[in-house]
Structures are given as C-alpha cells and as structure tokens.
Amino acid sequence: MLNAYRSRLLTSTLLVGTALFAQPAFAQVSDPATTPGATTQEATATDATPADIVVTGTLISNPNLTTSSPVTVIGSNEIQLRQSNTAEQLLRDTPGVAANVGSSTNNGNGGASFVDLRGLGTNRNIVLLDGARIVPANLNGAVDLNNIPLALVERVDVLTGGASTTYGADAVSGVVNFVTKRDFAGVDLNVSEQITDRGDGNIFRADLTVGANFDDGRGNAVLALGYQQADPVFFANSRPRSDLTIDSFDGSGSGASQTAVPARFSVSGVGNRNIDPATGALVPVYALFNFNPYNIFQTPFERFNLFSSARYEVSDHVEVYSQGLFSQNTVSTIIAPSGTFSSPMFLPLNNPFLPASARSTFCARNDSNPNLAGIQTLTAAECAAAATATSPNDPNYREVSTNISRRLVEAGGRISDYRTQIFNFKAGVRGDLTDSIRYDVYGAYGRSDNTQTIRNYVYTDRFQQALRATSTTACVDPSNGCVPINVFGGAGTISPEAVNFLLVPATSGQRASLGQVHGVLTTDLFRVGDNEPVSVAVGSEYRKYTAETYADILAQNPGALGGAGGATVPVTGGYSVVEGFAEAIAPVLSDVSFFKALTLEAGVRYSSYKVDAPGNPKFDAWTYKGGVTWEVVDSFKLRGNYQRAVRAPTIGELFTSNSVGLVNLRNDPCQNGGNAIAATSVLGQVCAAQGAPVAAGFITPIDPPSAGQINGSFSYSTNNRPETADTYTVGAVITPTVLSGFTMSVDYYNIKVRNALTTPAVGDVIAACFANLTAASATSAACTSIRRDPATGGLDGDPSTTAGVPQPLTNSGRLMTDGIDLVANFRTSITDDVKLALSFNGNYVFNSKFQASAGGLNRECTGYYSINCSYSGSILPQFTFNQRTTVSVGGADLSLLWRHISSNRQEPFDADASNFGSNGPAFAAFRKIPAYNYFDLSARFQVTDHFQLTVTGINIFDVQPPTVGSNIGSTTFNSGNTYPQTYDAIGRRFAVTGRVTF
Template sequence: MRTRIRAHLFASTMLVAGVAVPAHAQTAEDARTQAPEATANEQPVIVVTGSRISNPNLDQSSPVQVVGESEITLRQATNAEELIGELPGVSPGAGAGVNNGGAGFASLNLRGVGTNRNLVLLDGTRLVPSSLLSETDLNIIPVALVERVEIVTGGASSVYGADAIAGVANFITKKDFAGAELAGTLGINERGDGARYRADVTLGANFDDGRGNAVLNVGYQKVEPVLQGDRDVSRNTYFINGEQIGSGTTFPTRINGRIYNPETDSLRDYVGSRDAFNFAPDNYFQTPLERYNLFGSARYEIADAIEVYAKGMFTKSTVQLSLAPSGMFGDTWLLPLNNPFLPNAVRTEVCASNSISAADCAAAAGATDPTDPNYREVATIINRRFVEQGPRIRNLTTNQFQVWAGVRGEITDSIDFDIYGLHGESDRKNSNINWGLKSRVQQALRAVSETECADPSNGCVPINLFGDGTDISPESIAFFNQPAGATISTRLSVVSGSISGEIGNFLAGETPIGYALGAEYRKYGASQVSDVAFGTQDEVLGTGAPSPSFSGAYDVKEVFAEVIVPLVEDVPGIHSLTFEGGLRLSDYSNTGGSTTWKAGGTWEPLRGYKIRGIFQHSVRSPNISELFTPVTTGLSNLPEDPCEGTNPVGNPELTAICIAQGAPAGVIGNIPSPSAGQINLTSGGNPDLGVETADSYTLGVVLTPPQIPRLAVTADYYHIKVTDAITLPTPNDIFGPCFEEGDAEACALIRRNPLNGSLNGGGDTPGLIAVLTNQGTIVTSGVDLRINYDVPMSFGGLNFDLTGNWTEQSKFQASPVGINRECVGQYSSNCGFFAGEITPELSFNFRTTARIDEVGDISLLWRWIDGVDYERILPTDGVHPDYLSIPSYNYLDLTFRTEIADTLGLTFSVQNLLDKDPPNVSNYVGTTALNSGNTYPTTYDVLGRRYSITATMKF
C-alpha cells in the first residue's frame, strides 16, 4: 500500500489530458523518468490538473498545457512569473515590468479575461489571495521545489470553483525529496544593469523505513532596477503625434496654464513641446525586488493505508516603484495675494483673471495676515513639479504565510480519501516617500514672511514656488513631505474533504468508472487600513485615488461530484469512447446559491488518434474589492480631450456639451489637454452587484500515432463567453456616445474642473464617473497548438517542441449600448483598459534541444509575436504614422546545460540573443501601467541582451 500512497502524492506524470508526452522543451527521457516507480503488480495513481479523479487509464477532456522540469531548468527563472508569462495564450498581469500602476506582486491573466477570473494553485490547493481583487501573487511560489506547472486554459470551475473561469495554473512541487541541493543563479544585462540573484538550499530526508519524508527549502531572490532613463527607447517622452513632450506639471511654476519666467518676472503661454516635463527617466523598466522564501512539508504513514501530512510556507518580499518627482498637479489652490514669494507679474495676472481691481489687488498684497480686512485668497490652478524633492518612491512590503494539514489514504482498495484544512494570511504594506501632503503645501502657501507661516503649527515652513525649480528649501520640503501609506490584509481558510475511486464498468470494456465526491468550505476576508493622509481624497499629492480604510468578508459552502465513464472500448471504429461530467453546488453568503457544471468526453477511433471536447458553465460571485471598495476619484487614460484647446471654437454644439459638463464659458478655447495623458476617474465598489456567468467549451484532437514514435500533437479550439460580467466602461465607451452621438446620459458621466474646464484637478473634478455593473460581456476564442517530437541521434538526440496560439477574438462590451470592442492584434487605452496586455492574433514558442552524450544540452528558444495595430475603429488624425502599427517580433534565447560531475550541474543562457530593441509607439497610445517608456515592456523585451548562469550541487 505504501507505494500506492506515494504514487498518489506524486500528483501526476507529464500528461496532456491523459496523453503522456514530453512537457514543454522536455525530452522524451525526461517524460519517462517523471513517473514514480511502481511494483510489478501495482500501477501508480495519476492525477491530472483539471480533475480530481485518480486513475491512469481514464482520459480527461480538458486540455492541459505543461511546463516541465527541464524547461524550468533552462529558463533559470527567478520567480514563477517568468515560468509562464511568455507562454502563447497566457497574458501576464501586473509584474516586474509594471512600474506606474504596479501593486508589488505578479499576477496571472489567462486568456486576457481578467486576473480575477483564474486560479493559481499549489499542488492542487488554493493560495491566499494577495489583493482585494482575489489575485494570487506568483512571487510566493517556491520555484526551487516546482517540478512542473500544469495550466488548464479552457475553464476549470466545476473542479476548483467558479472563479476558475479561464482556467488554473497549478504549480506542482517535488515529492519525496531526499538529500541536499544548493542552487545559485546570477544574471546581468549586457548594459551592466538589472542584475538578478537567486539562491536556494533544499534539504530532505526519508525516515522510518520510508514511511515518512520531510523537506525544507530556504530561498533568496534579488532583482536590481533598470531605469527608463538608461534605455534609448524611453530616455525621452513622446506624445501620440510624435512630438517629444511630457507632463504639464513642470517647472518653473505654471499658473492658470501660463508659465512664470523668473528671469523676466513675467508670464508666457505654456507650449508643450518646450515646457513639458520629461517624467520618463525616473521610472523603472524593471522594478527592484528582494524576497525571502521558506517552504516545508512532511508526511508520515501512520497506518498501512493512512497518511498524515502538513505543509507550510512563508514569504517576505519588498518591491520598490519609482516615479517622477511629485508636485502640484493642476489642482485648485487658494493662493494668498500677500504671499511673500508671489511676483508682481503673477499677482497682477491672477487678480485680472478674477476681476479684482488694481486697488483691491494692491491692498490684498499688503495684508499682514489672514485677520487683516484686506486679506484675500484666490482659487488658482497651479502646476509645479517638486524637482527639489527627488523621485516619488513607493515601497511595498508583503508578508505572507500559509499552512496546510490533512490526512489521506485508502478506505478500500478502490476508494481513496483526502481531508485537509488550510489557512493563509497576507499583509502588504504600502509606504509612500517623497509624495507630499496637499494640506501642508496649502498651509505653507499661507505665509506672512519668507520664514513664517500664518499658521505655524506642525513646524510649518513657507514654500517658494516662483524660482527656477531649485528654490523650495529643504526645510519646506521636510515640512510637507510626510510619509503616507496603507496596509492591505487578506486571509483565506479552507476545509475540504473528498473521496475518489472506481466502480465496475457495467457499460463496456474492462476500464472501471472513475468518480470523485466532496465538500468544501472557504472563508475570505480582506481589509485596507490607511493612515489619515492616504485615506483622504486629494491629500497625498500625485497618487491618483486615495485608499480609504474598509473591510469585507464572505464565505462559501460547496459540494461537488465528478465522473468519467468509459462507454465503449475496442470495437471497430471506436478504440475508446469516454464521457466526463462534473457538478458543483455553491452557497455564497453574499450572492446565494449557484450551480457550476461540465460535460464532455473523448473519442479515440484508432489507437493514438483522439478527439476530445468539454463544455463548462460557471457562476462567479463578486469579490471583496468589487463589492466594498469606497467610491473615490483616481486616474484613467485619455491622450486627447475633445474640449481641449481651440477644438470647440466655432463649433456651437461642442461648446454647449463642454459647458454642460461644467466648463466655464470663459475658458472655451483654452481648456488644457489631459495632464500626462491622464484624466480623473471616479469609481468604486458596488454592494448591489450580482453574479456573472460564463460558458466555455473546448474541442480538439490529440495525436500520438503509433507509426511515428515519440511524436505528440495536440490542437484545441477554445471559446469563453462571460455574460453579466462585472466591468467598468472604457473611457471611449463614455466619450464616444457623448461627443459623437450627443447622448445625454453619457455626457452626464463627464464632470469638468470648474475653473479651467479640464478633466484634471482636485476633489472638485470627478472627471469620468464610472460605476461597476453586471452589464458587461467578454468573449474570447482561439486555438492552442502543441507539437513535440523527439528524435534519437547517434550523438544523443534532438527534441522539437512547438507551442502556439491563434486568438480568434477577444471582445469586451461594458454594457449593451457600449462598443463591442475587438482587441485581437490591436492596442489602445481602450483595449488596455480591460485586458491590459497586448493580445496578438498569432504567437508561438519553438524550442529545439540537442542532447549530446557526455557533453550536455544545447537549446535554442524562438519566440515569435505577430504584428499588431493601433485600434482600428479609432480616428488616426494626429497619430504619428510610426505609432499605428508594431511589426512582428522575433526573440532568440540560447542555453547550454551540462554536468561537470555527478554532483554539479551548470546552465548558461543568453536571452534576447540578437539584442532586439523594443518598438517605440509613444507613451500615450495605451494605459499608463502597460504603455510605459514609449513601449509595452510587459510584451516586448526592454532589457536587451542578458546573460545568466546557474550552478546546482546535489548531495
């Protein structure tokens, strides 16, 4: 019985939906040696991700993509994000390439339908979420212990829960590890920056004659930053029309849209190409990371067929984000006319623009303090970059732990059971440095002398805004540059029990019917606790939305069942015919009951030629963020405002729309363009949200022809449709109907700055008003292809592994009256608003590995990304021709792997072998998070040629 239990723990061999083939870039020999040994009379129990049924003779209908141990070694990954982020059809979420908009963790976005619609599992069990959106941080995965990754990309909700709409990524760890392994990785970019370090120590031992095993892994990873200022593509900031430009928050100070010139004591018109601030150099292309991992597991067979087990993991990671210096970003400020630093030219213009007479202006200038009858403050829009303060820094420190404990074994020779509980918690502390507090800057503006504030509390020091950009004193900076931050805490508790086994087949053949039954209870909790500054609207300068404190929780009770029934075997035209079905009944405390189910099967007319398909119906409940996040005003993307500049002049209809949205009639013709391509967006959670439903199906073939040994081909068509989707409208969903069709409801969702008519400013400028609803529809479909062929050669062997994806459609419609937007092969701020990552129509990875006896492996990975276009339904007037398309891209990675001795192995890689530069499409064609440094750093390589070496010692 002991061998059977150990095989059960192993979880699975390298199967793709029940067909044993080498995993990605893995040799046939690798695949053969993955399976645990079995006795002559006993076959190992095999579990494949996507099913809880443990039977090596039963084929699952869901396609499973596998990254095997050999590929993991070749990639020399520092974290789990690097193992799967470049796979065709897998869209990465936030990660190391996201700086402005990063959250300090790496998430997964299967099929581009949202990071909250897939699951990340460890050995088939859930991990505590790392965000309020229930996203899992890939950084917590212990990469050194990962044996393989299995990705179900056709949906897996009936097996793992309804939030697995797009599928799951299951990281499976090594079992029964015995001995010691020391591994170290060093990587460096050819340009000398972005160094990457990883060190792991793994210790394991069997004890009590093999009845037990314990393993411990301690890991350390460090990633050095790469600044956008250190790459040619991103050294300057380019606008969508090709002009070198930047942010309108600049220096010297900009008052009501005009620039103060200290040399002439006068104001002049702001000209973007001359005056805009280049914010790029201080941003990161590769965010720095330091992480410590601790992972341990143990098992012990307490009886002949009963085993207890436990696991625990702890991760501490620190990620740093860097942005251009903070400042006064076009908010409305109360400017005292007696400010001692206020130049006469500025005072005169401010008075004139507010219809204050020269006599009253002079009297106000001479006021001694706020109690003086002549004291006067004027609402003024001020843009001033605090270059004296240095770049804005955001430190995100995450502490995460999770523990598991359970018992499993056999009830009878044909029935297994597994009962376990887990609890995990994650705390992510966000500390903002060099941002500044608005209330303190306002206090510092109310100065009665160059050294004294009208309100001297808190150690107030006056601020001088009217020099050339180096005149704010260190004492003043120290006064308003107070730290601010918040802590996001999440927790997950699970109790789960299941039985799986087999019963005699009363229909056909000798293969028994496989089944699984179980029940599960999950409880989620999350909170955001902010200090006063970080939770107050418009208080922390340059942050976008505040983060008010709130909390929420819900739980779910579920029962599930699964069955695989061989229907016909070994008759003419049917080598095998199998039915697969599954049902999960859920009761959510927030949305009530729901039913998730699947039905499918496989047909193998001839041995080695198989057709498979499955249909799945899912019902996802809203998560804590979608339900409970307070409504706040943050930022969205818009490169050009229809009301900006002279656009409304001579156009009475457009003028009327702009005025109706809150723009003063007097500023028509001079409304500023969006600051740095960003506008205000007011949104938040919605406690009235209901469930969203999804229907998905896959249909494909698996070919392992006996006539061609060592060849495996899989091709699967997938289709996922989410209705009643919880979504926000894109900016164009609001601007299009309003300005192109005159839709009054859409126009009412745009509220402008009451002083200058822009869509930027403080709390008095809501900008776009977008509410989460269940009105969205998301559709994606395409084909996954996998071809693996291993050829023995006189010198060793050759392995060819092709993984490809064709995306047929990737559509998003925020509401029934919104645009049904197609984003396959297209990029824009609208496409990026939802899916984020560029979705090429075609992409593939092709790895060729030569095994040379007594020498090692030489492997070449060719990654190809299809060309993409600027969103075709958008007007191209004013868009530089070079930014309207990105050609197809090819990347080559070369790796050599060898064993110096029985105990020492070396792996050396050159990534981006040809040093391919990323495309330049400006900094304004997409969303801020993903269109950064004039390119898309999460899609295209921005680091250049780089080298890495890994040494592994085993004892």
C-alpha cells in the same frame, strides 16, 4: 559598476562549485526526466503512487485515465533552462497567456504579480498549489505569483477553459497549478546571478532544498529556503528609446505632463498659464514635464521564502500530510517626482516670492476674495496695497484662488515600497477506505498582508501653509517647522529645508485571508465490458474569504498627497461559500473497430454564497461539464469538452467604497482642438453643464489631459452577482507510430462570458455624451454624469474637486474569445551520445471581443492596442509561439528558445477620428508594431555527478522594443513609449546558475 557586477556573478558561481568538492555524496532522488523544453497538452502525472497523482482538471486520480481537458505542461527542465526567477516571468512568455502586472510593470504595480489566461483578466482564473487554492493577495481574489517557490516546483500545469466544476468559481478561463516535487530526498542548492549587458538590472537568487525519507519510506519531509534580490533598470540608462516622453499621436517629444517646472497656474477666464521665471509673467503653457527618466523597466524586488511539506503513513489506510508556505517580499516602484497636480490653492498676493507681473495678472483676472461670487478684480492701487500687507489681519490682505501644478523635482522620484507577508498552511488525511474507495480531507488557512509605504510625496496642506508666508523665511502659521516655498522659479528654487517640510510619508495596505475545508471520496464502480472501471468522485468544500483595505489619515484624504491618485478608502468585507460536487469518468468502449478507447466524463457543482453585508445577501450557482475522449487508434485521439462556468464577485467588487481614481484619455472633446467654444453652442452648453468655467461668453480654454490621464469615479455594490460563462474545447492528439518520438496536439477553444462584472470603457462614456449632441444633451445623464475641474475645466485635477468620468462596476459586460492551441514535440537519438529534442507551443487567437457595458461598442481586441482594448489592458497578439531546439551530447545540453509575437496595431475604432471617444490616428510610425522574434540560448553542463552549471543568454540579439509613444494605452502597460510586459524593454542579459545536488 559593470565590472563589479560581473565579478559578483562569477564569484557566486565559483563558490558553489568549490562547495561541491568539500561535501561527501549522499543518496538523492533524481530529477524526473523530461524532454528539454517540453510542453504538452496531455494532462500528466508525477512519479508518485497512484493515490497521489495530481491530474489538473479533474478530481479523479486514476493514472490509467486521461481527461478531455487540454493541459499545457511546463516541466522543471524548462524552468531550469529559462532561468526564470519568478513564476510570473515564466508564465508571461507562455502562448495563450496575456501579459499582466509583473516585474516590468512600474506605474500601476501594487506589489504583486498576476497571471491572465486568454486575456480575460486576472480575476477569471485560479492559481493552485498542488491542486489546492492558496490565499489571494488582495480584495480582487488574485494570487500573487511572487510567492510561488519555483525551486521546488516539479511542473506547472496550465489548463485553459472553464474549470469551475472541478475547482469552484473563478476558473472561467482556466487554472494554473504548480505541482511540487514529491518524496524529495537529498540536498539541492541553486545559486544564480543575472545582469544586462549594460551593467544594470542585477538579479541574485539562491535556493536550498533539503528533504529526507524516513521510517522505511513511510514518511518524507522537505524544507525549501530561498532568497532573491533584483535591482532596478531605469528608462534612461543606455535605453534612448525611452528616455524622453513621446506623444503617441503627434510624435512630439517635449514631455507629456502639464504638472511641470516651471509651475502652471490656473487663471480665471483664460485657463492655465506657465510662469516665466525670467520675467515673472504668466504666459501660455509652454513647459511640459518629461517624466520618463525617473521611471523603471524592472522593479526592485527582494524576497525571503520558505516552503515545507511532510507526509507520514500512519497505517495502510491512513496517511497524514501537511504543507506550509511563508514568503516576505518587497517590491518597490519608482515614478516621477511628486508636487501639486492641479491642486486648488489660495495664493496670498503678499507672498514674498510672487513676481510683480504675475501678481498683476492675478489681481485683474482671479477671484481675490473667495467669499464673494464671480471674478473679483482689484485696481492697481488695491493690488499694490495687497502686495505690502503684513499679515492676514491687515485690511489690505488678499488671496487669489488658483490651481497650481508644479513638480517637486528637488525631492527626486516618488517611491512606493510594497511589503508583502504571506503564509498558507494546509494539513490533511488521505488513504483507502477499501480497495476501491479512496478519501482525501484537508483544511487550510492562509493570510496575506500587503503594506504600502509611499515616500517623497508632497503634503498639499503643507504646500498651502508654505504659500502663506510673511517673508522668505517665515510662515504665517509656523507649526510643524513651516518653511516658505518659492514655486515661481525653475528647478532648484525650492530649498532643501522647504522640501523636507513638504514631504510626509503615508501608509496603506490590504489584508486577505482564506480558510477552507475540502473533502472528496473517489471510487471505482462497475466496468463496462473489459474496460477500466467507471470512476466517480463526490465531495464538499467550504471556503471563507475575508479582506480589508486600511490606510492612515493622509492616504484616506483625496488630494492630500500630490500625485498619489485618489483616496485609499478603508474597506472590510467577506463572504463564505458551501459547495457540493460530483464527477465521473466512464470508459465505455475499448479495443473495437475505430474505438481503441472511448471515455465519457461529466461533472456538476452547486455553490451557495453568503455575503457578510447588511441583510446577508445570498446567491447560488450551478456549474456542470461534459466531455468525451475518443481514441480512434493507438496514434490518434479526439477529445471535446463543454463547461458551464461561473465567477462569483470578489470582495473588492462587492464592498469597495465609491472613490476617485485614474483612467486614461488623450483627447477631451471640450478641448475642441484648441478652438474657442462659444458658451451658447450645444458643445459649450454641455461642457458648462459638466463644470467647465465660462468667461466672456466662451468656455475657458481647456488643456489636454496631463500625461494622458483623467479622473474616474468608481462605484461598487453588494448587489453584484456572479458571471456565467460557456466554454468549449475540441481537439486531437496525434502520436504516429511511423515517427517515433513525435507527439502533437491541436485544440480549438471558445469562451463566452455573459453578465461580466466590468466598468465602462472611457471611450464609450465619452461617446455616449458627445457622439450625437442635441439641445437636450446638456441635461442628459450621459453628459452631466461627467464632472470637470471647476477651476480649469479639465477632466484631470485634484480628486477632491474633480470626479471625472463615471466608472460604475455592473454585470453589464460581455467577453468572448476563441482560438487554437498547437503543441508538438519530437525527440530522437542521432547517435548513441547525441540526442535532439524539438518542441513547439503556439496559440492563434481568432477573436477577443470586449463589450464593457450595455450599449457600449463590442470591440475586437485581437492584435490591437488602445486605452479601451483589451479588458486586461495589455496586448493580446493574434499569434504567439515558443519553439525550443535542444542538442544533448553526453552531460551537456545546448538549447535555443525562439519566442515569436505577431504584429499588432492601433485599434481601428480608436484610430477613426470621426468617432467621439476615439483618439484619432496615432503618429504614423506608432500605428503598427511589426512581428517580433526573440532568441534565448542556454548551455547546461553536468560538470561532475553533483555539480551542474547553466549559462543562458536572454534576447541574445538585443532586439529593442517597439516605440509607440506614451499615451496610446493604459498607464499600467503602456510605459516608456512601449509595452514592457509584452516586449523585452531591458535588452540582452546573461544568467548563470550553479547547482549542487547530493
């Protein structure tokens, strides 16, 4: 396998090189020169004409003006050196960006990848393409980065801090603007291959860009086509740190899921019991399931994408332009086998596979007549008669109620295929009305359709049907080709025929659309002295959002498919917004003492929202900004910016129906450390009031949450209102004349979000009930709102019977973060042929606070990990930086990228065992993650005028990820005993790209 992959890798590159020599040379526009690895915090412009300059953070396109907003720029040169295959991978390693759902997210990946600026959530930043919004991927308004055409991207601008005045709501933590190449002419063909040194995780990518100028340069058209395919990387494939599920709090490696093989059954009055296949007895739980080997660190991915743009100058005052994006991609996730996850079932006592010992226990302890209240027991004679009953019509026929937890390992892992089709089209007209008045008007429409098809999931109704068997080959109800199942043995006792009967695929999905019309006038007004003129932009925008969730009958039925989580509830919603805005940039001083230049800027935007709901709820919002740039001397500039930002509720936050899903918890207070809980004690009364069963004066023993997951009851409302935020940035730009080629910027940022739309942290919900128990607690809403499985007493279980902890979405949250960004670049010539380039981009976080709900703990989440910290669910390290060193000799570059992540540790509140809602200290080795350093080495060769070869070693020292166990954080981000979106869990890999240009 390894040799085959390497052969494919080399063959692809050689084919590209061979193609070079078979083609004639044509004129082309050269790639704009950028410092190797350059990142900067100066808002930069392309080499386009002044009217077309894209300056992220302002609507005013004057190339002679700079704004007060710091912008980090990732140039096309850096993109080439990193050999990133998706935009999410590129942004994930950028300091100031918190890792979110992406290619290393498996359980919790919905088929899309997102960016999370400052760790404030994917729904608090905007993704733009050439300064314009594109259609979101889902009901929550986030854009899927898998669809961005990296091959045509000239640069990526990352503006952190509020930008609602310029771009509208959602830009609380900033914007990411992908700026494409303008006036591209020629052909650019890239073919790349990537593989790990373990021989897996192969990624193939090919991109072809063709462009031409026409009519003496008055017009230009570009077409880009791309294909990408990535293979999975399994936990267990030469990665021993992740092949066993490890408990984060006791360090045991016996697995984490109580849905296992052999099966687990609930028994009235005594709790859960495992079946012992050797004796047929129901014994205390001893089998935990190791789900890790089935899971993956890299999701399979296939993408076809198309991007086109065109422009034509109809006259000196009118230019028409258009842009189209189409992408079809499939992301697959693979997780451990399905089964019955504490699913309530009726077990006939005449089941032909039921061992006599287990039957005796059920007869004595379980409800043998579901129509009668309480535990109905059978005598030995009645039990024996029930065992020989021939059919449900037999008067001796009896069934017992039990919750069954059994993995269907015979079927293999659960697979979810997410297929996304997206198109986004924009057309507009722009030009000069006069020498000083410019206009730009465009309309755009986009639609995204994400369809999920799940396979290898057990249909629990058929499981119940197969339990009611009259023999080992026949079911009471033979419909659908029913095959009896044996759930009382070990792996392999369920026949292939029974597996085929139990598995039924299901389909669900999400559609979203965005229609928009945008118009802006910019003009230069008067001058203050000899300064540049005061520039003003005014305009209006209309946007219409619609979105829906759809599902087949199976996906809509909670608990119908084992291990599918809660039901997918159909949702349809939308809203529209009409906005008016204005911005001004005013140079007020220049070339006077201590004022080489002084520029002021201001902006305001009014937004009026109308929700497509009964009564047509409406709300409005004002955003505004003010900034100053003070260039003291040529080499020293100060800048500051204040913005009032807003974020309107998304369609998901307004319209989603109440449903049960999964959240994380490791310790349930009603477990009581395994000690018996008297039903008359305060704790016992509370547990019973929440639905825990009682037997013989004690709470039935409750097992820990399976795999660290419990149920959460989510609720939403069309009464949710916009969030408000205040953002500040203050910084300096230094370009010393005594050190030619050196630039540095340092900026302090502060972002506070009030009335944030959040759900309560699970730890807060638990603490609100159990932290201060009194006699009244059993009737308090804080306690009775928590609902347990009526058979097992656990907070995990079938979503149709177990609501778990309440998770209402309300405007009661608060978020705050502040820190410093530092960017430095230096470029010099050592000799005429040897050049040196150094770049540094770092982010230091002082605070990242998260208060999930009123009265909840105001958590400090900087550098901490737990199920409650942080808002995004991933880790936000205190200090991260990227440092690149590039030596260029003639047509060759050798470049080393150093990526640093500071140390992180368990959240102190979570580690404090004296607090309810905490898990207590983790296993000693898992309480802290040391600082991590990764090194990537790239070599780029300009082999001929038309052929370039780039070879990159990623994580060249094969640094292994930290081990923290499987249940110290959220399931989405704490996977494979580590955090694979934050740390490199795949290991050393190699990438090679051949590029032909003509």
